[in-house]
Amino acid sequence: MECRADTTVAVALWENGIRHLSHSHKYGNHRGLTCARGHCTACLMRVDGIPNVRTCELPIQDGMKIEKQDAGAFYAPPMQKMLSIGGRLFPVGFYYKWFTKPVPVSRLFLDTIRPLTGVGRLPEKTHLPELPAAPEGDDPGTAPATDLGRIDTLIIGAGPAGLEQALEASGQLLVVDDHAQPGGQRYLTLKELNGPDGPNLDRFPVLAAAWRKLDPLVQRFQAERGTDFRGGAKAIAGYAPSGILLKDQNTLLTATFGRLVWSAGALDTLGLFPGNDTPGLIGPRALYRLLTRDGMDVQNKRVLLVGSGLDLWLSAAVLAHRGAVVSLVVTGSGWQSEVSAAVDLGWQLTTGLQLAEVKPLGHNRIEAVFTPGRTSPGPADSQLRLQADFAVICQRGKPTYDIPYQLGADMVNQPARGGFTSPEPEVELSGGSTIAFHGEAAGLLPVDMATLSPTSEIP
């Protein structure tokens, strides 16, 4: 199979018409690119014999052997139908709680039935030497993790919130972000739209304002603190009271901190509706990565955008700029000037509807069914069906919370802030170190981060 260089495995497959990257374990549903940032399970594949590789973040290389992690025939349509109907006869927590006793049954299950579904095949032996070598000698501490020691201020997430904190920090500083450059999840997208080849943003002043705030921040950070930035790295674990495990490409790094600034942003929220796992449904943060990091081709593709807020308009603007045919279903209120701009630009736009169901349409298209919203007039049983190559669902994101929680910070579910967030803006940990929450990770909306001062109150 041929593809562009300089993209990820998942995008290369997508552009070759292969969206279906994995099967779900229980029902055998098709799964495809979802988060595009190494959080979910949808893109796990077997690459060069190594199982469970996240293909959304793996750069494509010549001669790679990429396989689905299951026996395709097992999940053929008749079997899927059987699983779907038969599944109702079994208890909810069925598939990994049964078949454990007696031993012969367990063997049969583990050796025969489980491999059929593709779950749990070990790496091929020929590839074992390529895995990181075991430490030599008796000292287990020589490899493969590097200790960065104690860092006064450790900032996870170099979006606007993290950069503002970095510029105020004193002492030793380390700023970590999973993007190669500082600026956050919307940086490259805003840069493209506000660049010399960008579209006229007069009708979308918020997108220009966001760039006017973000760009000087990034430039000041790079001038003053650029050497303290480590791009392409992630925090992957927190060990109480102040230990952090970082992953930089394939290197592991450990560090402790005096003050942790948690500004890792938010995760896409797709919502709960029938068919919410259909391949081709993504969130805006995934879209920004796919377009600007991986260079996904959307020329002449029909893209459905559902939702509201800054991300809806940023997604629509960048997709239209890249030559996609956008069709918007705007939920919620406000954003009147953007709505009229979209109408003037000839974008298909509908309001007063809510997403009721999404279905796959063949292998590479989807159909979304909308019903009238609660407040809209008209018969309640009327439906609008829209077909598209893919859809972007722009809802309030879920603040990231996992590492601070592992470090001992309390997290409370606050739907008004998007999900689990810290009730306090700053938390003192048992060892005397602190965690401060900023930006979307603290429950702020991206539009506030983009246009207002960081001290603005959460609505």
Next chain:
Amino acid sequence: MIRPKTFLCRCEDVTLDEFRQAFREGFSEMESLKRYTGVGTGFCQGKGCLSEAACELAELRDLGPDQIRLTNIRPPAESMTFGQLAALDIPDPAEQPEVES
């Protein structure tokens, strides 16, 4: 054509109906629901589902959404080899403070 399912947890293939069924079967705490249905035990450790599950459970129990607490989130967030894991000098989890469920 089978009507598509509403998935609560994509990693472990738990549908919203299954979660509600488990609640009707008597699992009323987030911890026991997690163990029974598998919600939040997958690769993402709940990034995709725990706030939705907490809101759903709060509604089923007629509680405020803030009344449902997080379950444990096991590190690390990325898969790594046993070799890498074994070479890490990290505190013994047994010595870590217990997290309320």
